[in-house]
Amino acid sequence: MEDSGIAMLLITHDKIRTFQRKLYRKAKLEPSYRFYALYDKICRYDILEHAYKRVRRNGGSPGIDGVDFQDIKEIIGIDKFLCELSSELKERRYQPQAVKRVMIPNGNGEKRPLGIPTIRDRVVQMATKIVIEPVFEADFMDHSYGFRPRRGAHDALKAISQSLLRGRTKVLDADLSKYFDTIPHSKLMRVVAERIADRNVLSLLQMWLKAPVISIEKDGKKRIIGGGKNNSLGTPQGGVISPLMSNLYLHLLDRIWVRNRLEERFGTTIIRYADDFVVLCSRGTQRAKAVVKRVLERLGLTLNEAKTHEVDACRESFKFLGFNIRMLKSKRTGKFYPHVEPSEKAIKKVKTHIKSLTGRKLTSVPIETLIKEINQVVRGWIGYFYFGNSTRVLSKIKYYVEQRLLKHLRKRHKIRSWSRTAARFTYVRLSTF
Numbered sequence: 001m002e003d004s005g006i007a008m009l010l011i012t013h014d015k016i017r018t019f020q021r022k023l024y025r026k027a028k029l030e031p032s033y034r035f036y037a038l039y040d041k042i043c044r045y046d047i048l049e050h051a052y053k054r055v056r057r058n059g060g061s062p063g064i065d066g067v068d069f070q071d072i073k074e075i076i077g078i079d080k081f082l083c084e085l086s087s088e089l090k091e092r093r094y095q096p097q098a099v100k101r102v103m104i105p106n107g108n109g110e111k112r113p114l115g116i117p118t119i120r121d122r123v124v125q126m127a128t129k130i131v132i133e134p135v136f137e138a139d140f141m142d143h144s145y146g147f148r149p150r151r152g153a154h155d156a157l158k159a160i161s162q163s164l165l166r167g168r169t170k171v172l173d174a175d176l177s178k179y180f181d182t183i184p185h186s187k188l189m190r191v192v193a194e195r196i197a198d199r200n201v202l203s204l205l206q207m208w209l210k211a212p213v214i215s216i217e218k219d220g221k222k223r224i225i226g227g228g229k230n231n232s233l234g235t236p237q238g239g240v241i242s243p244l245m246s247n248l249y250l251h252l253l254d255r256i257w258v259r260n261r262l263e264e265r266f267g268t269t270i271i272r273y274a275d276d277f278v279v280l281c282s283r284g285t286q287r288a289k290a291v292v293k294r295v296l297e298r299l300g301l302t303l304n305e306a307k308t309h310e311v312d313a314c315r316e317s318f319k320f321l322g323f324n325i326r327m328l329k330s331k332r333t334g335k336f337y338p339h340v341e342p343s344e345k346a347i348k349k350v351k352t353h354i355k356s357l358t359g360r361k362l363t364s365v366p367i368e369t370l371i372k373e374i375n376q377v378v379r380g381w382i383g384y385f386y387f388g389n390s391t392r393v394l395s396k397i398k399y400y401v402e403q404r405l406l407k408h409l410r411k412r413h414k415i416r417s418w419s420r421t422a423a424r425f426t427y428v429r430l431s432t433f
Contacts, residue, residue: 004059016050020134024382025224027138027195034193035390039200041131048082055119055240061181063118064214064222072119085123094202096121098212099236101225110123115213115236125240133244140369141245141254146274149242150416153321155385156273161279161388164313168280172289173318175307179275180246181234184300185209188235188249204357205245209235253295262291271320285310313338322346323388325409334430340388345394350381353418354401359394369410374401402416 005176019041026033043048062068074080088094103111117125133149140148145156189206196202213226213236226234235242250272257263258269267282279288289310293303311318314336317326323346326341354390357374378401382394409415 013046016047016130021129022175023131024138025132029136030043031139034195034197035132035135036197038131038196038198039089039204042127042201042204043086045082045086047122047127047130050089051123051130052078052082055122055151060122061116063121064098064216065118065120067119069119070397081120082123085120086344089124091200094124094204096211098214098224099227100237101213101215101236107165113240114235116236117208117211121208121211122240125208126205128201129241129244132196132201134246136244136251139195139253141258143257144247144251144254144272145413146272146276147247152274156271156321157226157323157325157340157387158247160278160320161270161271162342163271163280164325164327164338166269166282168267168269168282170281170283170285171284171309171311171313171318172279172281172292173311173320174277174279174292175304176275177302177304179243179301180237182301182398183233183235183246183249188245191248191252192245204258205241208239208241208324211236225227237277243274247300252299253277253292256295257291262288266291274325276321280313301380307371319343319345324384326331338388341390341395342385347379347397350397351400353377354404358404360408360411363408363412370408374405385417 022033056069062071067076067084072078085094087240097120099115099117102114102116104114105111137148143159145153145159146152185206188209189202192205195203210227210229210231212224212228214222215225216222227236235245254272256272262268263270266287268288269280271278271280277294279285281288289308296303309318313325314327317324317339319325322343323340325338325340327336329336352378354374357370357377362370378397381397385392406418409424410418413424
């Protein structure tokens, strides 16, 4: 198995894809069927191999054991690594290692916790996801967009725009209090068990939920700060299986919404992307909010009142998935339309990143390296935010990048005046870097 094969666009093996399709069709045709023979599929070498490729493509830092992908390739050997993992699973010897806790910036000056399982555990989690995801995918509702195959944030934003055009402009912009940290294990596992009867698969999921969470202090000492056998709440953000599990738990909200025909009764549309969701209403948000609160209370979850907003999209904007959304009147036609553009927070974040890459202290970095890093950041940002009515914002970001780069080049080459800098590094020349 070569790295070049990993780097290529991953296409699921026909055998695995056929297996997934059969699971999906069975689950779709029989909504109450419980699957009881799935664990042996997780142990298969071909599924573990495909799982490794997907984990490798996702990248990420090593877990608590310090083993990275280079170690697996050059020291352990990929084939040996996968064979041993398969044997551990088949012989029921597999035990997950602790999850490494790191703190990452969340964009508002604060930090949020991220759990990093070892690569070994990430591979088994991915193999499990490959096997069980089609079962739950058959049940998920059309208005759920997060962490699902062939669905994404832009699809959710299109659905919001369509709902606004239908006159559902009274918006409940909901926020959950510490969702990932408060999911009750017992209730979550009951939801999983509605579809999965295989005790070995359920045992795997339980072990990951109970895995200790360890923080590495500045002095190098390791300290257990969460998880463990007595832990009954939460699924660490960062695990491969966590998005599916968290999505599955809030599927209960989706299910109640559809079964009780709340869209028809209240004139509402709910759009959910993982734990972020909005409810768009035609006649006010009070009834929708009351239902949401009751359902969340039954699930053991809490609506964050301080961050939950009720908005009239014809008068003010609301934020969703990094975008500002509101209804505006077209100067050309005079009709209202959904205006979707990157939020102030998203703009500030990318500007801060660009500023950090073009600072005075980085004038010794090779210009090729610096330009490559800037391009990676800008392309990634534009790749996501090039949607809706983003043209004006993207032009401003382009101008900001050019000005920051000119300022950096002026310091790098010790040019005194802006006019000389602009004459030497024209926009045409900047584009050739």
